[in-house]
Amino acid sequence: MRLKLGICIVSIVFLTLPAFSRKISKSFFFPSVQASEKKGIPGKWKHWRDFVNEYFRYPLPPMGEAPKSYKGAERSLSPERCGSCHPEQYEQWRTTLHARAMSPGVYGQLVDMWKTNPGGAQSCNECHAPLAEQQKRAKQSAGPPANWRKNPVHDPELEMSGLACASCHVRDWRVHGPRKKETPEGVDDTTGNGPHGGVERTLFFSRSEFCMSCHQHTFPGPNGKSIQNTYNEWKNSLWGEEGVACQSCHMPDRAHLWRGIHDKDMTQSAVQIDVSLGAEARGEIVTAEIKLTNSGAGHYFPTYITPSVDVISELEDKNGRRIPGSRQINVIERKLSSDFSREIHDTRIPPQKSITFRYRRGRREDAARLRVRVHVRPDAFYHNFFIEFLKNPAISSLARKFITQARDIAASSGFDIYDEKFELKN
Template sequence: MFVSCSDSNFLQSHWKYPIPEQGVPPSHFSSLEKNLNPTSCATCHQNQFQNWKKSFHAKSISSGFLWQKEILTQEEYSSCFQCHSPLAETKSELDSKYQTKEILNSKAHNFSTGLESPSILCASCHIRNQIRFGPPPRDNPKKEITTGNLPHNGYVAKIEFESSEFCRSCHESKETGVKLNGKRLMEVYSEWKKTTFAKDGIQCQNCHMPDREHSWKGIHDKTFVQNSLLPTWTITENKGKYRIQAELKSIGIGHAFPTYIVPKIYLRFYVVLKDKPNPILLEESVIGRIVNANLTEEYLDTRIQAQKTHLVRFDFEPKENQIQKFLWEIEVNPDEQYVRSFEEQLKNKGNQLSNLSRKLLEESLYEKRNSRYTLFTLSSKVPVSLPQ
């Protein structure tokens, strides 16, 4: 059976934590239907599986997560499971507290071929108590009931799967969470609610899941970010003094950019002189929310609000008129906060960690140090491109 409806209590019950174990599958299910491993879902949902497999959802339990078990309290570590490993069955892979008779029995029935990863799986969003949930069919979204011999008893369609509120549970810190300068560490849903995107009905899924694509592209994807920003600049000269004015405008981002405290964007301006091969740095600014490694103090918040602009303006007067060109480089460091925090942990606690945890920490730190990329490079020759 397939039912389509909007239920004001659906999201509250769907994301009620802890999510209970799935239990024993219906007896008439085939072995394929009973197996909740994503590779089984891929039998019919190949496109979704291939995109999910490359996504950060599929890697929510990684070396960067696992090494922290030795520095966090049991309560702190377990609280991370709510979003990083929502299902009771996947949690049992990470913590003996979840290895109850009921959960292990459910895992044996629903993951009979084993769990490849205890991360965010298809079932984390789409299955509760052996019932499949998903968005209404695109060809007939108002269709209410379909009968027939459907795989896994069909599914219950909910329009909430296409609403920003569906994502809120994991992408918005609780009101009781840490606050710095009156702001929670994650407020992406609240940021979105204040924008014209929300007023115009543009949901998270429209940008991060276009055409229902299960890739959830974000700050780590260069092309995705390039399409969301517009860099413009002007250079004028007056009596040997150059004025550089640059603007980076948010044109397709429905929240503060970059969101959260982790990523940073660097704007660097250089001059290239005719007799010197290496560019000379003139100005550098950072866009982001800058907090200390312990998450106890915020120093600066220069993020760009939706459809707003970050402005940089400065003057440069060379000693000699030997300028060949000006350069503007925009670099993205998607994991800046993690790099700084992990470096501090490695320095202060590295010798106290087990060999395995230290190895996981070093692996994650290496990966995050190498996630930086150049977003844009703009060049302006002198004096050809200067206004007359």
């Protein structure tokens, strides 16, 4: 049970409390949009809540046969085929974690789960591969696993594409997208003909609510904070107040890049780091203040319980050798108990806020400088989780192969965003 609970931070409550999670309505957690917003919104949806509920309803129905008017590449849901006409978005998308959402770490768990717990597997795919055509099995009737059969519309290649273009853009073969940048406010620029029968356009593609169904839990978590709480963190921040959407930072100029904590430049842009040596650092002691400010993330730094950020301070001699016993490590992370029921600590930095760590150590004669390093481990939680997972003798050899690969990827995804040395005064 423990392994199953730990499978993914975002899904555990789905798996353990499905009835509970469905009972709580979205409106309970999300404040209502201003009344003035409702008027004059062009397109099919007038309120973001209707858009989110309808557009990301799950499971998505199969698309069926493409309309007769669709020709050639238009008849395909595969990202490569969309890319033949939209090369820019395709070239960007394929470098992202959205394209790798059916990664070895996910697939390695799903191979066995489709056999033993198909409902669980499908619930993972709600975020990792939501199209009906990506599901290995389909539910025939309500009830136990016996009522699941091979999915007649399963497309194995599409399954491995993870979060494909069509997951975000296509429903019932109708292509949906944002409003054209040049369309004047209030004018509906939805079209019903042209390539792929035109485009259903709505401004909700450009709003934070678009990202919500996969990046925000609608049910509570330990210590009053959902386990996945990114939208609420954003909404309650200056960024949310000012309406600076997720897309402004994660899709600048509509680029399909979605860089996050796995990317060094993006992570560096999130925090400002100031180190000041204490004035009393003469004689026998060294003191310093290391201040990190979340100036560039639109939510907590970091937003999930899966990464850890280590602030490592230590003394060196003049040849760069570490002085034993001088190392201090402060960790920035949200840590939960292994069953996810309790919060152990939360040292993450809220948007626009700072955290200050104080360093104080005895000074050995040969200490020449203080070195401060900030090391990011984007997959800290998953690395441990994969190690534990592999201890289970019951997993299939295919699962073992993929999870071993995932463990090695997670072990090597760390990087430094800061590494500076400060000369001690004599």
